Amino acid sequence: MNAPDRYERFVVPEGVKKVSYERDTKIINAASFTIEREDHTIGNILRMQLHRDPNVLFAGYKLPHPLQYKILVRIHTTSQSSPTQAYNQSINDLDKELDCLKSAFEAEVARFTSDY
Amino acid sequence: MEGASYQRFPEIKIREMRDDFMKFELRKTDSSMANALRRVMIAEVPTVAVDLVEIEVNSSVLNDEFIAHRLGLIPLTSERAMAMRFSRDCDACDGDGQCEYCSVEFHLRAKCIGDQTLDVTSKDLLSSDHTVTPVDFSEAPATEDATDNRGIIIVKLRKGQELKLRAIARKGIGKDHAKWSPAATVTFMYEPEILINDDLMESLSLEQKKDWVESSPTKVFDIDPNTQQVVVVDPEAYTYDDEVIKKAEAMGKSGLVEIYPKEDSFIFTVESTGAVKAPLLLLNAIEVLKQKLDAVRLPEDSVDADDFGELGAHMRGG
Ligand SMILES: [Zn+2]
Numbered sequence: 001m002n003a004p005d006r007y008e009r010f011v012v013p014e015g016v017k018k019v020s021y022e023r024d025t026k027i028i029n030a031a032s033f034t035i036e037r038e039d040h041t042i043g044n045i046l047r048m049q050l051h052r053d054p055n056v057l058f059a060g061y062k063l064p065h066p067l068q069y070k071i072l073v074r075i076h077t078t079s080q081s082s083p084t085q086a087y088n089q090s091i092n093d094l095d096k097e098l099d100c101l102k103s104a105f106e107a108e109v110a111r112f113t114s115d116y
Numbered sequence: 117m118e119g120a121s122y123q124r125f126p127e128i129k130i131r132e133m134r135d136d137f138m139k140f141e142l143r144k145t146d147s148s149m150a151n152a153l154r155r156v157m158i159a160e161v162p163t164v165a166v167d168l169v170e171i172e173v174n175s176s177v178l179n180d181e182f183i184a185h186r187l188g189l190i191p192l193t194s195e196r197a198m199a200m201r202f203s204r205d206c207d208a209c210d211g212d213g214q215c216e217y218c219s220v221e222f223h224l225r226a227k228c229i230g231d232q233t234l235d236v237t238s239k240d241l242l243s244s245d246h247t248v249t250p251v252d253f254s255e256a257p258a259t260e261d262a263t264d265n266r267g268i269i270i271v272k273l274r275k276g277q278e279l280k281l282r283a284i285a286r287k288g289i290g291k292d293h294a295k296w297s298p299a300a301t302v303t304f305m306y307e308p309e310i311l312i313n314d315d316l317m318e319s320l321s322l323e324q325k326k327d328w329v330e331s332s333p334t335k336v337f338d339i340d341p342n343t344q345q346v347v348v349v350d351p352e353a354y355t356y357d358d359e360v361i362k363k364a365e366a367m368g369k370s371g372l373v374e375i376y377p378k379e380d381s382f383i384f385t386v387e388s389t390g391a392v393k394a395p396l397l398l399l400n401a402i403e404v405l406k407q408k409l410d411a412v413r414l415p416e417d418s419v420d421a422d423d424f425g426e427l428g429a430h431m432r433g434g
Contacts, residue, residue, distance in 0.1 A: 048148035052122035
């Protein structure tokens with residue numbers, strides 16, 4: 001009867017921002033990003049992509065609670081970069097990787113169907 | 117502000133490909149990407165499934181909600197689902213979920229007249245849209261007397277029993293309800309790298325070699341009948357069970373074999389319910405993941421603003 005709607009898990013409520021970030025008050029070039037209605041799917045690929053950036057000193061994510069449908073991503077960078085810059089760069093790189101994967105798969109499907 | 121790119125260039129090789137099954141190798145990427153693709157294929161690639169049922173007559177042995185549940189679980193061809201709208205954000209019907217952009221209507225009418233039990237199946241579910249129909253895997257056009265090809269049984273009717281209903285199918289994702297998942301199973305494994313220490317292996321007698329080869333629960337190794345050497349016949353049969361390593365230790369031959377999972381090499385299997393064909397399922401998963409990434413990107417101006425903020429923080433002694 002009082003169960004929350006199932007779509008609560010993946011639809012961002014009105015008036016809530018999908019991504020917000022807060023800079024660390026003590027450490028320069030460190031920030032915490034809150035991503036609403038996302039889980040390990042996005043959290044883990046972001047974290048691993050951030051680790052490839054040599055300007056990123058720390059990158060980690062957590063899903064605070066299974067019934068809180070958000071993840072927290074924490075990034076600390078060198079002064080050569082900034083958390084927001086590293087964050088967006090990692091998303092752009094992942095996006096390009098997926099473009100690359102898509103065209104590789106399409107070419108492979110074409111090769112496979114012509115071979116067999 | 118554009119930083120340096122640390123992008124990867126993954127490679128893919130198909131081993132098997134059918135409408136409902138696909139096996140492929142994914143290389144030059146990491147487990148986070150492999151797992152993201154797996155998770156998206158299972159829970160976030162959209163399909164169409166029955167979501168609302170209005171029952172007019174039901175004198176069958178199953179109650180209304182039981183039948184509604186069974187209807188929901190029938191896979192419907194969902195090639196069009198990516199282009200459809202979710203009912204909850206459809207403007208054309210005010211989220212009513214009954215317009216052509218976000219839904220498909222079905223009708224079912226069945227009545228048992230004779231003494232023989234009547235099977236009501238997914239084939240009795242008549243669609244208002246020929247692109248969205250119950251999945252049919254039979255290859256030849258259905259012949260009237262084909263007993264092995266009658267679709268998915270919904271309910272059985274005895275003489276005098278009747279079922280009459282209207283069903284609305286809507287777009288959805290597996291995260292909402294498993295009936296919308298296009299995947300029966302999606303798995304990936306690390307490709308194993310198996311290194312046999314040849315010198316140590318040659319110190320074994322043929323009997324010992326046989327004993328060691330037999331210790332693996334799956335057939336990974338064999339003995340070449342000509343050279344009597346141990347060879348790897350099927351590295352992917354290895355289940356990371358460590359049995360051969362323990363056996364080598366027990367024989368006092370530690371280091372006889374070393375097995376590593378290749379961290380950037382995966383073997384995927386994708387089984388589809390038929391709602392979306394297996395190759396399209398992967399393509400849709402890539403597309404959905406791209407959309408998800410796009411949604412979490414910070415607007416460029418907020419990134420630039422942050423740089424100013426950083427500078428300001430420096431100037432304030434921050
Ligand atoms: Zn609509």
